[in-house]
Amino acid sequence: MISFFFKLFQKFINYTDIPLLMATIVFVGRSNVGKSTLIYRLTGKRVRRGKRPGVTRKIIEIEWKNHKIIDMPGFGFMAGLPKEVQERIKDEIVHFIEDNASKIDVAVLVVDGKAAPEIIERWEKRGEIPIDVEFYQFLRELNIPTVVAVNKLDKIKNVQRVVHFLAEKFEVPWDEIDKTFIPISAKFGDNVEKLKNRIYEIIRERRGQRE
Numbered sequence: 001m002i003s004f005f006f007k008l009f010q011k012f013i014n015y016t017d018i019p020l021l022m023a024t025i026v027f028v029g030r031s032n033v034g035k036s037t038l039i040y041r042l043t044g045k046r047v048r049r050g051k052r053p054g055v056t057r058k059i060i061e062i063e064w065k066n067h068k069i070i071d072m073p074g075f076g077f078m079a080g081l082p083k084e085v086q087e088r089i090k091d092e093i094v095h096f097i098e099d100n101a102s103k104i105d106v107a108v109l110v111v112d113g114k115a116a117p118e119i120i121e122r123w124e125k126r127g128e129i130p131i132d133v134e135f136y137q138f139l140r141e142l143n144i145p146t147v148v149a150v151n152k153l154d155k156i157k158n159v160q161r162v163v164h165f166l167a168e169k170f171e172v173p174w175d176e177i178d179k180t181f182i183p184i185s186a187k188f189g190d191n192v193e194k195l196k197n198r199i200y201e202i203i204r205e206r207r208g209q210r211e
Ligand SMILES: Nc1nc2c(ncn2[C@@H]2O[C@H](COP(=O)(O)OP(=O)(O)OP(=O)(O)O)[C@@H](O)[C@H]2O)c(=O)[nH]1
Pocket: 029, 030, 031, 032, 033, 034, 035, 036, 037, 038, 048, 049, 050, 051, 052, 053, 054, 055, 056, 057, 072, 073, 074, 075, 151, 152, 153, 154, 155, 184, 185, 186, 187, 188
């Protein structure tokens, strides 16, 4: 009985201390995967969202509680944008992340769970490193804790298969799959709370390491 109340108390402390911490959370991912929609779901802050890829073209900082949320432009294909501009945007994102790596507490790599497996296979067939794989490894190399939001869950038939496919490509060990990949639907809200809790957990772990 006592341990039950103790656990409840601990849980309460863990969840309430979060808004006091200042954290920087970045959202990255290909164009049109739902980064801005997810930010709106998580924070209630309206950021530009759209049907066409390339809606967010600049790095946008949003204040939310004590946190700083950074909405990145999408990388990869963007409707109506020349290849050079797409490359420039990608370089901008890479530089921003490199320059701010020590200040970034969590990166949320958003992927479109429906489209990602096919796109990854297509890139591999061409002998190229898929951009999502490249970004995940880039974040890991910079020691930025990263969680992968496997979005558009409402459109995915076999979630387990998609998650395992991505885990293999991203080289995530089996025992880290569940805490690395969170299938969500930003549009309908499924599992968004779970993702939020995972983000908070990472922030807490990181703070624990620093203190
Ligand atoms: N079916 C479905 N559609 C979604 C989901 N999340 C986002 N979308 C749709 O995907 C489209 C792109 O959403 P955005 O949030 O603008 O995507 P983004 O990643 O910010 O795009 P860029 O700013 O262009 O990089 C919109 O039409 C959203 O309604 C989801 O969970 N399910």
